[in-house]
Each structure stands twice: as C-alpha cells, then as structure tokens.
Amino acid sequence: MAHVVGEKGQVVIAHEIREKLGIRRGWRTVQRLVDDHVEIHFLPPPHDRSLRGGLKTDVRAWPADAEDWDGIREQAWREGAAGSAADQL
Numbered sequence: 001m002a003h004v005v006g007e008k009g010q011v012v013i014a015h016e017i018r019e020k021l022g023i024r025r026g027w028r029t030v031q032r033l034v035d036d037h038v039e040i041h042f043l044p045p046p047h048d049r050s051l052r053g054g055l056k057t058d059v060r061a062w063p064a065d066a067e068d069w070d071g072i073r074e075q076a077w078r079e080g081a082a083g084s085a086a087d088q089l
Contacts, residue, residue: 013040
C-alpha cells in the first residue's frame with residue numbers, strides 16, 4: 001500500500017487499517033520518530049455518552065435497612081478475614 005505524501009505533508013491512513021484498528025474521526029495521534037521510521041499511536045476521544053443506567057440490569061436493590069449496615073459490614077470483615085487466613089495456608 002504505497003501512498004503519496006500530500007502538499008501539506010499529510011498522509012492518508014488506508015481504509016483497511018482504519019477499519020481494523022477502529023479509528024474514527026476525532027481520534028488523536030501520538031507520533032514519534034524511531035530510528036528511520038515513524039510510529040503512530042491512535043487515542044480515542046473521551047466518551048460522550050452518558051453511562052447512567054448502564055448497570056441497571058445487573059444491580060439489585062439492597063434489602064437491608066440503614067440500621068443493619070453495621071452488622072453487614074462486620075460480617076463482611078469477618079468473612080474477608082477468614083478468606084485471607086485460609087489463603088495464607
């Protein structure tokens with residue numbers, strides 16, 4: 001795949017390469033000179049979609065009342081400590 005460097009020094013990244021890497025409009029590049037060639041790394045832009053509700057189907061409401069939280073936390077610490085001790089053996 002040989003391409004001609006444009007008038008302003010621009011180079012076109014071949015469609016097949018862009019598709020394979022998933023490169024889209026708005027991505028940034030980091031370019032660095034390595035010996036006798038250039039390495040180009042592509043960085044996607046920050047996401048622009050809301051993540052609200054993304055875990056809706058995976059999260060369940062907690063059945064405990066606020067007063068139960070101390071007991072739940074203590075039980076979790078005991079179970080975690082027991083698991084850590086068993087892992088040490």
